[in-house]
Amino acid sequence: MKRRNAVLAVLGAMLGCGGEMDPGDGRTSTPRSARYVENAFAPNPQCTMPSTWDPAIGQPSAAALQQLAPTGTLRVAVYYGNQTIGVCTPNPGKGCTPAFDPQFGVLSGTAVDLACRLQAQLKIPLVFTGYPTIAALNVGFAADPWEIGFGYDPDFPTVPGSIVSHPYIGNDNTFLVPADSPFQSIADLDKPGVTIAVQSGNTPNLFMRANFHRPPAGPTLVELVTNSAPNDIFPLVKVGTCNTDLCKAAGYTGLHIDAAAGGRFGESSFVLTTYPAGRVLSPSLVLANLAP
Structure with missing residues (x-):
């Protein structure tokens, strides 16, 4: 779990606000980064947010990328017990409770949008894991199936060995x-x-x-x-x-x-x-x- 202590500092920079006008199109506010990430998504029906608000940033160093995705895949956990963070839609009627099943449950929400745009800029595969409760999210952290988890308040850290990044909402x-x-x-x-x-x-x-x-x-x-x-x-x-x-x-x-x-x-x-x-x-x- 120690490797995740440095991950979120990098994540905070990657998801920061800001950006520049695309010099190739003065009529839009699409950042320059959108020119090379727009088609970078792996097939994933959850990744539907456009690049309009992507910050204009360079690619992270090899060391930073190793912290964010040591397996070569961006592994992201989403707590969907709070709809401000994420939502799990069952299909048909299953996949979200008592545990997340990616064969049926579909994740969406702000956490998914942010993770998808991060994946687009990193240009690496993305895998989501969903958790219906905070308790389940904490167990998932200890089991080590992901590096980035959406669902915590930095004022009330609950998981030993974790560090929380800057709030986004x-x-x-x-x-x-x-x-x-x-x-x-x-x-x-x-x-x-x-x-x-x-x-x-x-x-x-x-x-x-x-x-x-x-x-x-x-x-x-x-x-x-x-x-x-x-x-x-x-x-x-x-x-x-x-x-x-x-x-x-x-x-x-x-x-x-x-x-x-x-x-x-x-x-x-x-x-x-x-x-x-x-x-x-x-x-x-x-x-x-x-x-x-």
Whole structure:
């Protein structure tokens, strides 16, 4: 795993913003690098993002390329339990849970776009591995099947031996509560007797572990291992009780649920489409700065 410590410094430079106008076409903003990478993709239906925003950079040194792809193939892991990072689309109805199966599951999202453009500039083969949960991603890192993984917050490193690069996107997290609940601020939920459902291992979970009071002085965190907060976390607020098979497996059956912690966008969508009696708190719990 030590070789990956230096990989992400190189990756940060490769994915940096910037670029120059293509001198061969003053009408477009396509960087000069696009002239030689446009057709560099290996057959891969996920790599559909154009070169419009590629930075104009030179090829990395042999030493840097050895760090990025020691096997000669760019091996990239994508955590798809957070749609801001990646999405796994099952086909037909399988390939994403309980584990990723590349024969059926199709990965997409910002992590895939960035990896595809990096592969295009490096002009080497690209292989994706998908993970539905943070726990599975961590196990995958230890098993050593990839060098670059999308799904971590540099403020909350979780894997020994890894280093996180510069963030490429921010995801605001807050609380979903019943509309008629008394909770108005973040501090209102950091109280004894409050029970909060959250995806195990994600940024709001790690933030609350680090900054909230522990029971009995603070809230109880119902930490559930899942790849879908809209399916497994947010509905617990609507029902008001931890009553699913996931709750039973984790030992939380019957606990009253006061709130769920998660991404503001996902919570807002859940309220609009599924839970009109729900409310998303205005204050921010934590901004997840997501990075490879």
